[in-house]
Amino acid sequence: xxxxxxxxxxxxxxxxxxxxxxxxxxxxxxxxxxxxxxxxxxxxxxxxxxxxxxxxxxxxxxxxxxxxxxxxxxxxxxxxxxxxxxxxxxxxxxxxxxxxxxxxxxxxxxxxxxxxxxxxxxxxxxxxxxxxxxxxxxxxxxxxxxxxxxxxxxxxxxxxxxxxxxxxxxxx
Amino acid sequence: xxxxxxxxxxxxxxxxxxxxxxxxxxxxxxxxxxxxxxxxxxxxxxxxxxxxxxxxxxxxxxxxxxxxxxxxxxxxxxxxxxxxxxxxxxxxxxxxxxxxxxxxxxxxxxxxxxxxxxxxxxxxxxxxxxxxxxxxxxxxxxxxxxxxxxxxxxxxxxxxxxxxxxxxxxxxxxxxxxxxxxxxxxxxxxxxxxxxxxxxxxxxxxxxxxxxxxxxxxxxxxxxxxxxxxxxxxxxxxxxxxxxxxxxxxxxxxxxxxxxxxxxxxxxxxxxxxxxxxx
Numbered sequence: 001x002x003x004x005x006x007x008x009x010x011x012x013x014x015x016x017x018x019x020x021x022x023x024x025x026x027x028x029x030x031x032x033x034x035x036x037x038x039x040x041x042x043x044x045x046x047x048x049x050x051x052x053x054x055x056x057x058x059x060x061x062x063x064x065x066x067x068x069x070x071x072x073x074x075x076x077x078x079x080x081x082x083x084x085x086x087x088x089x090x091x092x093x094x095x096x097x098x099x100x101x102x103x104x105x106x107x108x109x110x111x112x113x114x115x116x117x118x119x120x121x122x123x124x125x126x127x128x129x130x131x132x133x134x135x136x137x138x139x140x141x142x143x144x145x146x147x148x149x150x151x152x153x154x155x156x157x158x159x160x161x162x163x164x165x166x167x168x169x170x171x172x
Numbered sequence: 173x174x175x176x177x178x179x180x181x182x183x184x185x186x187x188x189x190x191x192x193x194x195x196x197x198x199x200x201x202x203x204x205x206x207x208x209x210x211x212x213x214x215x216x217x218x219x220x221x222x223x224x225x226x227x228x229x230x231x232x233x234x235x236x237x238x239x240x241x242x243x244x245x246x247x248x249x250x251x252x253x254x255x256x257x258x259x260x261x262x263x264x265x266x267x268x269x270x271x272x273x274x275x276x277x278x279x280x281x282x283x284x285x286x287x288x289x290x291x292x293x294x295x296x297x298x299x300x301x302x303x304x305x306x307x308x309x310x311x312x313x314x315x316x317x318x319x320x321x322x323x324x325x326x327x328x329x330x331x332x333x334x335x336x337x338x339x340x341x342x343x344x345x346x347x348x349x350x351x352x353x354x355x356x357x358x359x360x361x362x363x364x365x366x367x368x369x370x371x372x373x374x375x376x377x378x379x380x381x382x383x384x385x386x387x388x389x390x391x392x393x394x395x396x397x398x399x400x401x402x403x404x405x406x407x408x409x410x411x412x413x414x415x416x417x418x419x420x421x422x423x424x425x426x427x428x429x430x431x432x433x434x435x436x437x438x439x440x441x442x443x444x445x446x447x448x449x450x451x
Contacts, residue, residue: 025185029202030197032192033197034197036192036194071180073214073360074184074210074355074360075356077356078356089203089353090199090200090202090206091200091353091379091381091391092198093197093198094197094198095196
């Protein structure tokens with residue numbers, strides 16, 4: 001929803017809720033995938049990210065209490081793996097990804113969300129939309145900073161991190 | 173905003189079964205699953221009124237992950253099963269799904285005749301140009317110079333199969349391409365395909381990140397087709413013959429009436445069916 005004019009507060013809430021809900025689902029999926037491929041470190045971080053996004057989703061749900069949110073069909077959201085902002089794309093995960101990669105993925109998502117809300121705040125003429133977008137942008141930026149701090153605990157992956165000594169290819 | 177449905181009664185994730193997919197991380201099929209659930213939600217389909225029939229292969233695992241009726245059929249035989257189901261239960265929304273090997277090689281003949289019959293259903297082929305489940309052999313849509321499989325040293329040297337062209341020539345009534353790299357755009361294509369009467373074919377690009385990792389580049393190569401859907405088969409033929417395999421969207425919408433035989437059952441009790449099999 002980059003460069004989008006928001007019609008009113010319920011629309012911004014509806015779009016934000018969908019964005020957060022999809023992010024929760026995606027982190028849940030990635031955590032499951034990492035558990036299956038025996039990558040517990042990445043799985044643990046994805047599970048933590050899922051929980052954090054659930055908490056944020058609940059906050060936006062509380063803000064939406066009593067409001068009739070519009071239904072917006074999926075094709076009016078421009079999230080795809082090619083752009084890969086705001087909601088992590090399915091292709092973002094790799095079975096050998098490290099905690100550094102995992103947090104980098106989440107940082108990119110938060111940065112995309114922060115930029116989006118900044119744009120909405122800048123472009124709107126509606127005070128209530130501006131105020132809400134400002135709050136969402138501030139929160140996304142703060143979480144992004146926190147994730148960057150957390151990432152410093154982990155070493156930068158070396159070149160060849162994705163080289164598998166026991167690859168799945170059948171080469172006999 | 174174009175609304176398919178003003179207020180879906182079920183959210184997309186309510187169409188999922190709860191069984192966790194076992195595809196590789198990064199596989200395009202996760203995204204296709206999401207697109208199907210979004211399309212069903214937008215169309216307000218009741219799960220008990222939908223059946224998804226698949227063949228064999230990675231993508232054919234789909235029925236397990238949805239809470240609609242499912243049938244995981246024999247290799248290449250999703251379409252005959254789906255055809256039989258639809259003509260006997262025209263009230264159901266019938267989807268068939270599978271991969272490029274399942275649909276165009278093992279089931280290639282069924283594909284052609286399903287297009288020809290034009291029964292009202294939607295066939296989704298997740299094309300990754302490789303047999304993934306058997307660990308990476310060339311499929312009908314693999315480029316002739318792909319040489320990563322030791323079964324085809326130096327590549328197959330055979331021209332790939334062009335499913336959209338075959339579909340048009342065989343009589344499919346709706347032809348479109350979508351990509352797992354754009355799940356929301358794919359949901360729109362699926363909504364249109366399911367709504368359109370007759371046999372709808374959706375060519376779904378879905379990269380195999382394990383055996384064809386170079387397909388990650390597809391996300392940079394796909395783009396919306398710069399044309400409106402045509403109802404003219406001759407225009408569509410030229411369009412599809414010059415297609416580079418990366419244009420997305422609905423490319424052809426025919427107006428042939430769907431095939432639906434008159435249903436007449438003379439059997440009142442199941443035991444009557446047995447009579448015909450008594451030796």
